[in-house]
Amino acid sequence: MQNENNELNFPPNFLWGCSTSAHQIEGGLTNDWSEWEKSHHRLEELKNQNKNPLDYISGQAANSFLDNNADIVCMKELGLNAYRFSVDWSRIEPQPGIFDETALNYYLNFIKSLRAHGIEPFVTLWHWPVPLWIRDIGGWESPKIVEYFNRFVKKTAGHLNTEVNFWITLNEPMVYSGNSYMVGIWPPQKKNFISYYKVIKKLIKAHRLAFDTLKEIDSDNKVGIAKHNIYFEAFGNKLINRILKFFADWWINERFLKAIDDKQDFIGLNYYFHNKINYGFSRQHEYEKKSDLNWGLHPEGIYYLLKDLKKYNKPIYITENGLADRGDQHRSWYINEILKNVHHAIKEGTDVKGYFHWSLIDNFEWAEGFHPKFGLYEVDYKNFDRIARPSAQFYQDVCKNNRII
Ligand code: BGC
Numbered sequence: 271m272q273n274e275n276n277e278l279n280f281p282p283n284f285l286w287g288c289s290t291s292a293h294q295i296e297g298g299l300t301n302d303w304s305e306w307e308k309s310h311h312r313l314e315e316l317k318n319q320n321k322n323p324l325d326y327i328s329g330q331a332a333n334s335f336l337d338n339n340a341d342i343v344c345m346k347e348l349g350l351n352a353y354r355f356s357v358d359w360s361r362i363e364p365q366p367g368i369f370d371e372t373a374l375n376y377y378l379n380f381i382k383s384l385r386a387h388g389i390e391p392f393v394t395l396w397h398w399p400v401p402l403w404i405r406d407i408g409g410w411e412s413p414k415i416v417e418y419f420n421r422f423v424k425k426t427a428g429h430l431n432t433e434v435n436f437w438i439t440l441n442e443p444m445v446y447s448g449n450s451y452m453v454g455i456w457p458p459q460k461k462n463f464i465s466y467y468k469v470i471k472k473l474i475k476a477h478r479l480a481f482d483t484l485k486e487i488d489s490d491n492k493v494g495i496a497k498h499n500i501y502f503e504a505f506g507n508k509l510i511n512r513i514l515k516f517f518a519d520w521w522i523n524e525r526f527l528k529a530i531d532d533k534q535d536f537i538g539l540n541y542y543f544h545n546k547i548n549y550g551f552s553r554q555h556e557y558e559k560k561s562d563l564n565w566g567l568h569p570e571g572i573y574y575l576l577k578d579l580k581k582y583n584k585p586i587y588i589t590e591n592g593l594a595d596r597g598d599q600h601r602s603w604y605i606n607e608i609l610k611n612v613h614h615a616i617k618e619g620t621d622v623k624g625y626f627h628w629s630l631i632d633n634f635e636w637a638e639g640f641h642p643k644f645g646l647y648e649v650d651y652k653n654f655d656r657i658a659r660p661s662a663q664f665y666q667d668v669c670k671n672n673r674i675i
């Protein structure tokens with residue numbers, strides 16, 4: 271796969287994509303998250319930190335709902351052959367059991383436009399926010415949540431199915447449950463281990479049932495989740511560090527995947543973090559390069575995670591990987607290094623079939639608001655223009671030639 275010009279070629283039909291999610295780019299949403307952003311409690315919290323609330327309210331986001339063609343233009347320019355995005359549950363089912371056909375057709379038409387441009391859609395069914403009526407019955411703690419999520423999946427997939435092959439039921443269930451129910455930084459801001467544990471169990475059930483539903487709709491559907499795995503490294507190979515690594519791998523990286531192993535066709539890997547264990551967990555090591563969020567950039571980590579995921583014996587798609595980098599200082603370097611490591615894993619027999627960069631455009635970054643800039647394209651929030659960062663050119667070269675140098 272390496273030619274005489276030292277180019278590393280990727281397998282034929284490799285998918286080159288970008289990822290986004292509805293709440294982070296669409297704008298104009300009313301769901302539990304949008305209401306939390308404006309809640310008295312949240313505004314007070316921001317005021318106490320001397321932060322301008324407007325930077326933390328998603329509002330129009332990147333205006334993608336009103337002008338999704340602007341995003342397709344970027345995808346075409348990059349030469350993508352795949353795109354991962356999410357539908358928003360509150361748009362599709364604003365009231366219990368009442369489905370908005372206009373919203374469903376909106377997504378159907380968007381998917382048709384992607385297809386018309388030769389772009390394979392990867393549809394995420396849930397990327398965190400829930401409708402207000404779900405929030406009001408207790409969100410992911412509600413005894414009815416699994417049934418209601420399944421009803422939503424059935425209706426949505428039933429509508430979009432003719433145009434979609436790849437479904438991602440849940441985005442990063444372990445990250446969501448941790449931040450929303452145990453660490454308490456995301457809505458509903460709980461700090462309760464029992465709730466956290468129960469929510470994980472509900473998410474597992476929800477995926478398992480959704481898998482069956484998606485297969486009933488069409489047995490050819492390919493179904494998975496987007497799983498955020500961390501590369502845990504035991505410092506100095508010390509016994510205590512190895513024991514901690516064992517538990518961290520089991521709880522954070524493996525438990526969910528093992529619980530759904532018989533109900534998934536592919537593994538979706540989201541990679542952002544390395545954690546070097548030295549008598550405890552810490553992300554604060556000496557890194558040569560860091561993102562604007564102070565996240566250490568450790569491209570080698572993806573190699574170890576991919577090698578580890580091989581044990582599931584399923585095709586792997588890297589459903590997210592990226593960095594906040596307003597000045598675009600490290601993005602091209604990072605993508606290149608990540609892809610070298612992906613290539614290495616493929617060469618050693620890991621079945622990686624695609625890479626989706628997070629993100630196509632700047633997006634609303636949850637509790638961090640609009641400050642972190644993850645886009646290959648910058649969004650000018652005055653007029654919603656998309657402006658290519660230099661790394662967009664770099665990624666275009668990779669996508670169009672199916673190789674790195
Ligand atoms: C999430 C995205 C988020 C990205 C960068 C992932 O954990 O799925 O929604 O924007 O990380 O933080």
